[in-house]
Amino acid sequence: MSDDAHYRFPPSEAYRLNECLYAIKSDRAFAERFLADARAATESMGLTEDERADLLGMSRDALVARGAHPYLVFMAGLRLKMLANPSEMEYF
């Protein structure tokens, strides 16, 4: 798969960053901690300060440029929205 693909090979240097996005997406307790205090929740996740800053802002382009998987960025953001505003959703 070429480097201009929408979904690229996830670089290993972004492993901790992707792991953190994965936790926001799939671990409800972690997502709740992140929503309450993102800085404290990411304290011991092994991220650089720059990665943390982009994560705290959920800045998609910056995160993807760092090697974050676009889908993880997308779904982590959606899960935070679902958690923050559950009543704005219609459940089937």
Add this chain to the structure above:
Amino acid sequence: MIVGAFAVAHTPQLLIRPETEDRDLVLRVHAAMRRVRRRLEEMRPDAIAVVAGDHVEAFFLDGVPALAVYVGSECAGTFGPYRYRLRIHEPLARAVVEQGIERGFDLLYTQDAPLDYAFYVPLHFVMPEPAVPIVPLHVNVYLPPQPTPARCHAWGAALGDILRARPERVALLASGGMSHFPGTDRYAAPDFDYDRSLLELLREGRGCEMARLTGEELDKRGNIELRTWITLLGAVGDARAEVYGYEPSWHHGNAVVEWPVGR
């Protein structure tokens, strides 16, 4: 034996609708899925073999299988407030993994991995009453390098041979598609023309041609998840597709399709 084959979109906004989504469109997709449910109730399958691509839920970057089979008595997962637990047809799942490996496919199997919403969303809407057990079959679509369309098709052909030789009545369900680009700058610009041209190909019974697509093309067209459809097409051959609905939303080509294979 194979008694039916379907492909159904699984975008989570069909299950949990934010204000950004057109409610009427979502309800039209639900109506198409209810047709699938009615068809499944007519077919009375003993099991539904669901081919879906895990959304980095069961399999994170610490272990990325190309193809996997859930082999246990049940499987479970969560999505938002939804907690789901589904029975697995264990003898069938075991036959698939054992005979798949005999046929040269190096399948990963799991007795415990969580089940992604890609499996759950279609089943939430199409599971017949009373519910039947499933065989969850994972195809890696989101973590490059993914299996090639040709490999997915070959696996589907082997899967079809395995299922046809079994006494159980099995319905196949491919989950996912069509064009969408979650998390990228093309999220609001899917390739609906491409989807429509593929649906035309499928209506003509030329689904096997999709085995010749490249991974690059699927990525470019927002259709990496069609690996699940291509796997199913390996099993059903050149059956002509009946398109129950194609509903392009602002970010997703939602399709519901049947290949009438058991008639």
